[in-house]
Amino acid sequence: MEQGYVRKPKFYGVGVGPGDSRLLTLRAVEVLQECQVIAIPRSKMERESIAWEIAKPHCPEGAKILELEMPMTSDQGVLQAAWEKAAKAVMGEINQGNSVAFLTLGDPSFYSTYTYLLNILKENLDPEQIETVPGITAMSAAAARVNLPLAIGDEPLLVIPGTGSLAEYRKFPNLVLMKASRNLDEILKVVHKGEVEGILATRVGQERENIRFLNKNEELEKVDYLTLVLLKHKS
Ligand SMILES: C[S@@+](CC[C@H](N)C(=O)[O-])C[C@H]1O[C@@H](n2cnc3c(N)ncnc32)[C@H](O)[C@@H]1O
Numbered sequence: 001m002e003q004g005y006v007r008k009p010k011f012y013g014v015g016v017g018p019g020d021s022r023l024l025t026l027r028a029v030e031v032l033q034e035c036q037v038i039a040i041p042r043s044k045m046e047r048e049s050i051a052w053e054i055a056k057p058h059c060p061e062g063a064k065i066l067e068l069e070m071p072m073t074s075d076q077g078v079l080q081a082a083w084e085k086a087a088k089a090v091m092g093e094i095n096q097g098n099s100v101a102f103l104t105l106g107d108p109s110f111y112s113t114y115t116y117l118l119n120i121l122k123e124n125l126d127p128e129q130i131e132t133v134p135g136i137t138a139m140s141a142a143a144a145r146v147n148l149p150l151a152i153g154d155e156p157l158l159v160i161p162g163t164g165s166l167a168e169y170r171k172f173p174n175l176v177l178m179k180a181s182r183n184l185d186e187i188l189k190v191v192h193k194g195e196v197e198g199i200l201a202t203r204v205g206q207e208r209e210n211i212r213f214l215n216k217n218e219e220l221e222k223v224d225y226l227t228l229v230l231l232k233h234k235s
Pocket residue numbers: 018019104105106107108110111112113136137138139177178179180201202203204205206225226227228
């Protein structure tokens with residue numbers, strides 16, 4: 001190593017996959033073992049952070065845990081304040097020479113709070129101090145659990161987050177509905193038409209995993225937030 005060379009501390013966004021501690025990449029494990037600080041996003045409603053439960057077996061015992069509060073709200077002012085507070089806490093560690101691994105459920109680049117934090121940190125860190133470590137998405141894990149492809153050949157795949165009418169998409173060959181708990185009525189309208197094969201996947205890879213096929217007469221009143229739906233048009 002060059003004399004006097006000091007390696008700058010880094011900020012990592014680490015995808016920990018959907019739930020099973022064996023579904024982390026080798027790079028994710030390597031990073032977790034190297035970092036002095038593990039940053040855990042947490043909403044007040046969560047008793048335990050799921051991302052932490054997944055990553056824990058791979059983290060060194062002495063690693064410092066930095067809990068970052070991420071409120072479950074759509075209030076942009078509240079969210080921005082929380083991300084700025086989290087970025088400040090991360091920068092506090094980096095300025096002391098500590099590398100920080102921020103845990104993300106699934107993949108960090110796929111509907112994750114990580115992006116908001118990253119955008120603030122990009123203004124404070126050199127590009128070589130930032131690394132995003134991809135993870136297995138919940139939708140990939142759900143498809144794998146039922147041994148079905150998400151898409152094949154020339155077929156398109158459409159991912160829809162959250163709420164809204166699904167009428168215009170109901171004939172689409174492959175649909176993934178994220179945050180499905182917020183859109184059950186619309187999902188059921190499509191399922192009741194009997195033109196699709198549907199899979200409802202809750203907490204894939206976790207202790208309370210529940211994956212089932214949706215039938216034409218399905219009735220669902222409530223499902224866990226960590227639920228997604230895969231729909232395939234029968235054509
Ligand atoms: C904010 S997004 C996070 C997506 C995540 N970054 C990924 O790569 O899958 C949250 C949504 O992802 C889906 N999700 C995340 N983890 C899941 C799991 N283990 N099982 C089923 N759905 C999951 C649910 O639809 C949930 O509402």
